[in-house]
Amino acid sequence: MARGKSAFYIALLHFPMRNRRGEIVSTALTSMDVPDIARTARTYGAKRYFIATPLPSQQHIATVLRDFWFSEDPSSTRRQAMELVHICANLGDCYEEIERLEGKPPLVLGTSARDGLPYPLVDWPEARRLIAERPVLVCFGTGYGMADELLQACEGVLPPVKGGTEYNHLSVRAAVAIVLDRLKGVNHGRHG
Amino acid sequence: MARGKSAFYIALLHFPMRNRRGEIVSTALTSMDVPDIARTARTYGAKRYFIATPLPSQQHIATVLRDFWFSEDPSSTRRQAMELVHICANLGDCYEEIERLEGKPPLVLGTSARDGLPYPLVDWPEARRLIAERPVLVCFGTGYGMADELLQACEGVLPPVKGGTEYNHLSVRAAVAIVLDRLKGVNHGRHG
Numbered sequence: 001m002a003r004g005k006s007a008f009y010i011a012l013l014h015f016p017m018r019n020r021r022g023e024i025v026s027t028a029l030t031s032m033d034v035p036d037i038a039r040t041a042r043t044y045g046a047k048r049y050f051i052a053t054p055l056p057s058q059q060h061i062a063t064v065l066r067d068f069w070f071s072e073d074p075s076s077t078r079r080q081a082m083e084l085v086h087i088c089a090n091l092g093d094c095y096e097e098i099e100r101l102e103g104k105p106p107l108v109l110g111t112s113a114r115d116g117l118p119y120p121l122v123d124w125p126e127a128r129r130l131i132a133e134r135p136v137l138v139c140f141g142t143g144y145g146m147a148d149e150l151l152q153a154c155e156g157v158l159p160p161v162k163g164g165t166e167y168n169h170l171s172v173r174a175a176v177a178i179v180l181d182r183l184k185g186v187n188h189g190r191h192g
Numbered sequence: 193m194a195r196g197k198s199a200f201y202i203a204l205l206h207f208p209m210r211n212r213r214g215e216i217v218s219t220a221l222t223s224m225d226v227p228d229i230a231r232t233a234r235t236y237g238a239k240r241y242f243i244a245t246p247l248p249s250q251q252h253i254a255t256v257l258r259d260f261w262f263s264e265d266p267s268s269t270r271r272q273a274m275e276l277v278h279i280c281a282n283l284g285d286c287y288e289e290i291e292r293l294e295g296k297p298p299l300v301l302g303t304s305a306r307d308g309l310p311y312p313l314v315d316w317p318e319a320r321r322l323i324a325e326r327p328v329l330v331c332f333g334t335g336y337g338m339a340d341e342l343l344q345a346c347e348g349v350l351p352p353v354k355g356g357t358e359y360n361h362l363s364v365r366a367a368v369a370i371v372l373d374r375l376k377g378v379n380h381g382r383h384g
Contacts, residue, residue, distance in 0.1 A: 032224050036363045043362055044355035077361040124381035162379040163236035163372065169269040170235055171228045174369035177362070180355065181370045182380050187354040189316035190382035 007135035014053035016147035027143040038081035044180040110154035122156035199327035206245035208339035230273035236372040298327040302346035314348035
């Protein structure tokens, strides 16, 4: 089983999330999150892209969407990306599946658009180093972000992505793309 | 009028594009491109996000989508991003509008997922330097990418984004996010 550099996983979580009033909710799947994030995951060499929601009806929708694109011709680049998509109920399922595949549990990293959270921060150079060394699962929230109990369950949280402005309302599709490029991108002409 | 660092513009072009058979087509607007890319543009301080299509029916659809989100409460973060969206017919319109705003024409940079194109390559460090110095317009294609006549009209083309794999089929929403982070992102823990 491949280890080290290639043991990189991502998860898109739908519960427990915050809504705009800070309440805890289960968010609905956004259909574009299935192919967009799958293509990003494939570009950056993720081994699996977990879509986690505890609601059977939402799991069903995710499965129908994945299978729709997976039914394309084998030469379809969308189909190649869909091979990475695994649908499950929650973070625990992702964790157990990675442990089964890798023979050891992953380091779990959270993400947030918020500054100053009371959780251990894992900066970008440190995260890049960790990914080169051991299995890592990077988790992304939906709605208005991951609930505290989820962030607490992570061993560390990545810094918010900054674009030089005060505006921090990226779509999760854009945030996943940027985070994966910061963690795994090459040929960017930077060092570190 | 602000110059230098803030005179950074992006355009999403729909004609002339290649389709999967390499034929020249006008692509249809993808509705998610309007809010997703607007939020990315706002995050990275772009002054405008041009959506260019020569088809009046497609311009109408883009306008309806933009106005729908723009009608939200002024505190809406989506509305704040929609302020950047300008709908026009083609690259020439974008160029003229930037020249009007800045008092000088922009440097126009193209993007492509393909390696080895016969156009001048502007690497990432050089592009970051240019953006700090003068107005720059970065163009993104749709469908299977910008036609040669469009790439020829650019003064340079950015390198394809690489994620350490052979797969190069990012969504344009993801590609815009990654390119803007490479050009304007901060706090990534890298140098250069």
